[in-house]
Amino acid sequence: MVLQKRLEYGFSGYQLPPTPRAPRTARKRALSGKKNEDQNRMCAFDLLATVAGELLHEGDKLNQEETIKKEENICDNKSFFLSEIISKAPVSDSGPASGITVSDFSESVPSIPESLENCKIEDIQINDKEMTNEAPTNGKPPPVNNNLDGNVDVVIRDDDENSCGCTQNNKTFIGDRRIRRLLASKQWKVGPKLNEDVYRNKKTFYKHQRSIRDYPFKKRKLYQFDHNPSNSLEDGSSLGPTSQDPAFQPQDSHVKLKIKSFRVPEFFIEIPETATVSSLKRTVMEAVTAIFSGELHVGVMLQGKRIRDDNKTLLQTGICHDNKLDALGFTLEPNKLQEDPPPGTPTSFTRYSNEIVTTKNVNESDHESNRSGLDSRALVAVPATSGGGGALAVRKSKCAEVAQRRIRRPFSVSEVEALVEAVEKLGTGRWRDVKLRAFDDAKHRTYVDLKDKWKTLVHTARISPQQRRGEPVPQELLDRVLTAHGYWSHHQAKNQFKHQQQTQICRLL
DNA sequence: TTTAGGG
DNA sequence: CCCTAAA
Structure with missing residues (x-):
């Protein structure tokens, strides 16, 4: 629900933290959710x-x-x-x-x-x-x-x-x-x-x-489309076109895909x-x-964009282009779009992206010397540029480079509203407080995320509606974004100073 | 740790 | 989202 709200900007609208803030080192580690991440890697x-x-x-x-x-x-x-x-x-x-x-x-x-x-x-x-x-x-x-x-x-x-x-x-x-x-x-x-x-x-x-x-099934086979499909389920060769594919010609260049990391829930x-x-x-x-x-089906992502037309050939989609092979990824997704989960609910489905390895298989005759000196079949691990994160680009030679990019979690309208409301109240320089105030229970939303989202919101509000992507944000909210942004960018310095002063006073008392 | 910005 | 300089 979107509430029509009239804002009264000014100092009265500025809200001090409920209690004096302790020195930073002693603050509650409310955002510690991420602190174990590195260890987890x-x-x-x-x-x-x-x-x-x-x-x-x-x-x-x-x-x-x-x-x-x-x-x-x-x-x-x-x-x-x-x-x-x-x-x-x-x-x-x-x-x-x-x-x-x-x-x-x-x-x-x-x-x-x-x-x-x-x-x-x-x-x-x-x-x-x-x-x-x-x-x-x-x-x-x-x-x-x-x-x-x-x-x-x-x-x-x-x-x-x-x-x-x-x-x-x-x-x-x-x-x-x-x-x-x-x-x-x-x-x-x-x-x-x-x-x-x-x-x-x-x-x-x-x-x-x-x-x-996710559960990684790392596969190490190099899958070729013209492989015997008898073991397709196991080796993933079913990913390739078959002879029934109209685009399939004996002379065709083949694309080799290798699932380097397959994940199941x-x-x-x-x-x-x-x-x-x-x-x-x-x-x-x-x-x-x-x-x-x-419940799952496979989605194909190319350079971060989802390929929706299932009837296109790989050639048409550009999958075959050398320069795009780096950006090919698969995702496992629910068959039916699930209703918007409430904020904070992990959308685990979208996490099942695969890290895949692709190589271009030029026709035998084709010069494989593009990769100067390197075996053209050298495997390059690429991030699954799925609708949500994949592994960071990793050269397979290094075991350590397995850190994954976090899954992309688009903000829902209700989340945006919560963010807008919090920023209206707290300003644009106190993201930790915004987090605590409006997203305390959303473990996956860090204050940096909120800051970033605000940034994009401001940008979104400034561009024409035609240029906007993703789930549309109600214009009313975008208006509030611009208003709040304008107000706080103007008053930030002053109020921040004021805030610091009051904090100091509270600390002394 | 948090903020602020660029990538 | 990530990375990171600065505070």
Whole structure:
């Protein structure tokens, strides 16, 4: 609702903070939400180092050195993210964010088909192809953090905003290798009920999207359109045009796309330790499949803009142009546009952007020497220029450069109104106060964000309505923006001085 | 940490 | 949104 409001500018409209402000260092860290972010940006290397450390502690004397060596290699050029699985405390401790929960089937432990029974532990690997040769040689299984009821809660997640895997909330993130060890250490049995529950809980699962986070499936294959599509689901080659594509000609240049980092929402699985590994695999697969085949669809972004016309050829969209390959990205989005979430509600869906790698595949004859000296197939990781953030541009050679750009979260009209109202009252130089006053509960809105938004609002208000983009802001609000901006830019210095004075006085008293 | 501005 | 000099 937009309230028609008459402003009375002047000092009477200026509002002092409710209480004298303590020295900055002592102020409440209301904006500390972000302070852990950097820590969260632990790179794969760190993760793997942690894994290695854990393995050491767990007394796996057998392949200790080899293990470490392997883990390190992973982080080398051939590096990619391994599955992260958390062995964590009972569900009751896991808070409200329990997504898929498969449980309570210890009572029904049907016989397992032999073919499944014989599944090897390493089959659980999702994408760690380079390690599949490893046999599960676990003489002594590592300790597992079990539920009291004998269930093992397996959580796959990539926690929080920009992290790529780390230790957080007392949950241990462990690598794929550990997974196998962990799994091998327990005999898990599970029956058909498991899958039923997965589907039964599908609704519940999506209801918990708020808690869903990204889970990186790093793929390292180079996908070509003319690949055998038989394994398309696995290797992503289905992304390419097929022979049915009218634009497809034998002579066509092909574009090679590689999904470097595929993300699926975080999900939770609870499974008894008596379940089999194959059951676990099925469960994970069910969940992942549901994610991809259900509520999500793929969006294609090019240079930050969404490609809406599905019928255009890659050539027409410009995807094939060398200079634009840097800016191609995919997003996973909900099929149906969700209603505007209330301010502060994370729109987790839009976060599922993929970091992809593209290369131009010129015709064999074409000179591949453009990249002077470099293999033209050299992979370049690019940010997923999705409607919302992707990974920062990263050269794949460096493990550390995995920091992600925050997701883009357009301000809703109601947020804009709250911002305008706060600025009207507080002025344009007290963004921390604006934050506290109007966005205290919106963790993802920092005072810098608010300042930035105000900046764009002023700009928006000044340009013609035709040039504006995004969700239209009511003209009434824009008028207020200009009015307030004009007023405060004129009075800022004076009032700021006044404010400082009063603060000083309060401090002295 | 917060502000202020450029990128 | 990011980055960062300055305060």
